[in-house]
Amino acid sequence: MSLFRDDGIVLRTQKLGEADRIITLLTRGHGRVRAVARGVRKTKSKFGARLEPFSHVDVQFFARGAELVGRGLPLCTQSETIAPYGGPIVTDYARYTAGTAMLETAERFTDHEGEPAVQQYLLLVGGLRTLARGEHQPSLVLDAFLLRSLAVNGYAPSFEACAKCGMPGPNRFFSVASGGMVCGECRVPGSVVPSSEAIVLLGALLTGDWAAADAAEPRHVREGSGLVAAYLSWHLERGLRSLRYVEQWAEQGGPRRADRT
Numbered sequence: 001m002s003l004f005r006d007d008g009i010v011l012r013t014q015k016l017g018e019a020d021r022i023i024t025l026l027t028r029g030h031g032r033v034r035a036v037a038r039g040v041r042k043t044k045s046k047f048g049a050r051l052e053p054f055s056h057v058d059v060q061f062f063a064r065g066a067e068l069v070g071r072g073l074p075l076c077t078q079s080e081t082i083a084p085y086g087g088p089i090v091t092d093y094a095r096y097t098a099g100t101a102m103l104e105t106a107e108r109f110t111d112h113e114g115e116p117a118v119q120q121y122l123l124l125v126g127g128l129r130t131l132a133r134g135e136h137q138p139s140l141v142l143d144a145f146l147l148r149s150l151a152v153n154g155y156a157p158s159f160e161a162c163a164k165c166g167m168p169g170p171n172r173f174f175s176v177a178s179g180g181m182v183c184g185e186c187r188v189p190g191s192v193v194p195s196s197e198a199i200v201l202l203g204a205l206l207t208g209d210w211a212a213a214d215a216a217e218p219r220h221v222r223e224g225s226g227l228v229a230a231y232l233s234w235h236l237e238r239g240l241r242s243l244r245y246v247e248q249w250a251e252q253g254g255p256r257r258a259d260r261t
Contacts, residue, residue: 004061004068006030007082009124010053011103015041023051023076024107025059026124030068031117032110035061037076050079054086054099054128069114085132094246095131098138101242102127102145108236109153119152139221140213142246143228144205151206155179155235159203162186170196174227176234198223 008027016022019041024034037051050057060078061068068074089099106124110117127145131138150156158180160169171181173191181199182191197220204212205224216224225246233239 002063002066002068003077004030004063004074005058006033006061006068007056007058008033009103009106009121009128010051010055010057011107012053013051021051022073025057026106026110026117026121027059028118028121029116031115031121032107032113033061033069033074034113035059035074035076037079047079050081051076052086053103054089054132055081056083056085056125056128058082067114083129083132085128088132088134089128092134092138094138095134097242097246098142099128099131101142101240101246102131104240104242105146105149105232108240109149120149123148123152136210136214137221139225139246140205140216143202143221143225144208144213146228146232147202147206150232150235153235155231156206157181157202157231159199159206170199174199176227176231180231192227194227195220195223198227202227 006027006029008025011024011026014022016036020036020038021040022034023037024032027033037047039045040047040051058080059076061074062077063070063074064072089095102124106120109120123145127141130136131141160181161167162171162181162183163179164182164186167183169181171183172193173182173187174180174194175182175188175191178186178188197216201213201216201220201224229243
């Protein structure tokens with residue numbers, strides 16, 4: 001029997017029995033962890049309020065063995081709030097839907113429990129902090145998070161040089177299967193011709209150039225979001241359920257599609 005302590009972000013919760021919950025967290029030192037929190041659904045439980053999605057918490061776990069992730073689920077025995085990001089996020093629909101997509105993305109990219117994913121963890125903490133502060137449009141924060149998550153997991157798209165032959169940009173065509181922008185010689189069926197403004201925006205989000213990103217026109221933001229979603233779905237092999245609820249996707253029937261060639 002061992003005690004473990006780690007800090008993490010609550011990704012989701014599931015009901016267990018009459019008063020308990022299974023809590024899924026992305027932790028700094030142990031990656032994705034599922035644990036049982038007893039009694040947290042009782043009305044008088046202060047412990048439960050700290051273990052809601054979007055919360056950044058310091059948690060103590062009790063496990064029956066030398067490893068935190070083993071045959072049985074560990075218990076959450078203590079929890080202290082580091083940052084309550086959920087408050088400002090859940091009260092705003094655009095922030096909430098963007099934040100939910102961020103949580104789902106982080107969970108999908110950490111599909112093996114107990115394996116550290118420090119870069120993904122730090123990206124999620126930073127993304128939720130930015131979202132909670134309202135420093136930028138929620139859709140921009142989400143797309144920046146998605147692009148950087150792809151990058152740290154080895155799927156960084158190319159927005160300048162040809163993703164296949166390396167020909168210097170700017171290049172005209174975008175192919176999710178090829179890894180981003182491609183030249184005319186490397187173009188494959190299904191490639192699209194996005195606007196140069198949308199590509200500049202995505203490059204700015206990937207590198208953290210918020211001045212350029214914040215100045216983008218709404219139509220280019222929608223176009224860029226469509227490209228990001230398609231690219232993410234290709235590499236995850238299926239789309240995110242939560243993306244359908246992101247407010248910008250519902251506006252005027254969804255983001256504008258780039259012209260197909």
